[in-house]
Amino acid sequence: MTSIAKSIVLLASLATFAYSLYVVGSLMMFLSTPRSISKAHTWIFNLLDNKSRLQTAYGPVVFDTLYLIGFIFQHSFLKSAVVKKLLAKLGLSGAERTIYSLTSSLCLHYLIANWLPAQSIVLWQIDVEQSAPLWWTFVITHGICWVVIFGGSLVMDLPELLGVKQAYYDLKAYGPPISYKSGELRNLYAHVRHPSFVGLSVILFATNVMSVDRLVMALLLTTYMYLAWSTDQNDVAYQKIQLQRKKLELKAQ
DSSP states (O other), rough: OOOHHHHHHHHHHHHHHHHHHHHHHHHHHHHHHHOOOOOEEEEGGGGOHHHHHHHHHHHHHHHHEEEEHHHHHHHTTTTSSHHHHHHHTTGGGGGHHHHHHHHHHHHHHHHHHOOOOOOOOEEEOOOGGHHHHHHHHHHHHHHHHHHHHHHHHHTTOOHHHHHHHHHHHHTTOOOOOGHHHHHHHHHHHHHOOOOOHHHHHHHHHSEEEHHHHHHHHHHHHHHHHHHHOOOHHHHHHHHHHHHHHHHHHHHHH
């Protein structure tokens, strides 16, 4: 790409960075706002006696599942070797991560905006609004998980994670940012590109109202994360060494 085109890609990456943060903020509200539901709900083990409520939930569950499958497909296909080779042929290697982040944010934004609640069927319900201890437990649990996720994103280099650093390095002809990292870290990034599987899993399942649509989301996304994140013993050993180094650094201060 010419320098002008690379400058445009850098500006696009900065806009994508801001948009991605906005979408993540929307996701926080979507997943972590305490939910309320009508008392006239059906417990999941009474489905056979409540066919009309099952039929009411069927439509939303089908559409929500399609939204999730679309997001998962985008998240997997756009990081495939086929797409990477295509972008390289088009001279867009420096924009690869920006394109990935932008399309991920668009899919996630669409999912949030069009999500259809299926609250006629509920697995469990806890009224946190009527109990201050329960409300604070819910808020603090989710808050800690989000802090862990954001902290992990910063440790994993957030500008690189969202594509800004790749676009800047491409403009300056520095080479891919990943090439400056150790072999162990590159191996880890190849297996895990997002922080905190546990934190996101807790957020998905630790809801005060587990309606059938939320259950479908939690099961599909945790299954996808489990299958997509393939850490090995070398990754675990590397993280243990880095943690030990951080502890020693903190003690030395």
